[in-house]
Amino acid sequence: MELNVIGAKPLSVSDEVFGGEYKKALVHQVVIAYQAAGRAGTQSQLSRGQMSGTTKKFKKQKGGGARHGDYRAPIFVGGGRAFAAKPRSYEQKVNRKAYRVAIRSIFSELARQGRLKVVESFGVESPKTSLMVAKLAELEVSGRVLLVSEDASEAVFLAARNIPYIHVLDVMGLNPVSLVGSDHVVMTVDAVKKVEEWLA
Template sequence: MELNVIGAKPLTVSDEVFGGEFKQALVHQVVVAYQAGGRAGTKAQLSRGEMSGTTKKFKKQKGGGARHGDYRAPIFVGGGRTFAAKPRSFEQKVNRKAYRVAIRSIFSELARQDRLKIVESFGIDTPKTKSMVAKLAELQVSGRVLLVSEDASEAVFLAARNIPYIHVLDVMALNPVSLVGSDHVVMTVEAVKKVEEWLA
């Protein structure tokens, strides 16, 4: 298949990478797994056995109403937690092949919905926000825009950082959450070739 390149001749790409069917269930699984992998999982609480303080029984067993042992019991303010949370990993296993199929599915859907824009280059050599605003207007993209380059230059990154909802990534940093959460994805020709080489 061919993808239109703004201001240049069309680019021939693989049907497998940019023309496949959209696998919604797999994409959802991969996105959830990616977000889960970013969770810190450092929450920690103390059970009654881990609380500091005396374990002495603070009143006699009988004659005082309810029977209690020590003040570290969960029913008392300042006591231990009944089911104390402990540090854990939220990581979910996703096979490498399934991950690549999901990324191909996302790119195919972006191309079908005309949300994937291809350019020869961003044409920004100086880190000027004004230059980036003009470029985005020229490309007719708005909302959440993801700029993908084969090797994101510092000038492009600096020009985009003051514009809300504009993100710059290189091909190696591409992830399903950034792709799914973008209204438009703008890629250079070299970035498309690298993605095709990676996913073919």
């Protein structure tokens, strides 16, 4: 298949990478796994047995209403937690092959919906926000925009930094969350070729 390159001749790309079937369930699994892997998992609480303080019974067993042993019980303010959270890993295993299939699926859907735009270059040689704003207006993209280049230059990064909802990534930094969460994805020709080489 061919992808239209703005201001240049169409680019021939692999049908497998940019024209495949959209696998919604797999994409969902990969996105959730990526988000879960970003969780710190450092939450820690004290259970009743780990609380400091006396274990002395503070009231007689009968005649005073509810029966209690000590003030460390979860029912009391300052007591231990009934089901205390402990540090844990939220990582979910995703096979490398499945991850690549999911990324291919996302790119195919972006191309099918017209949300993937390809350019020769971003045309921003100096780190000026006005140049980036003009370039985005020329490309007719709005909302959450992801700019992807083979090796994102500092000028492009600085020019886009002050524009809300504009993110710049290189090919190595691509991830399913950024792709799925973008209204438009703008890629350079070199980036498309590198992605195709990676996912082929």
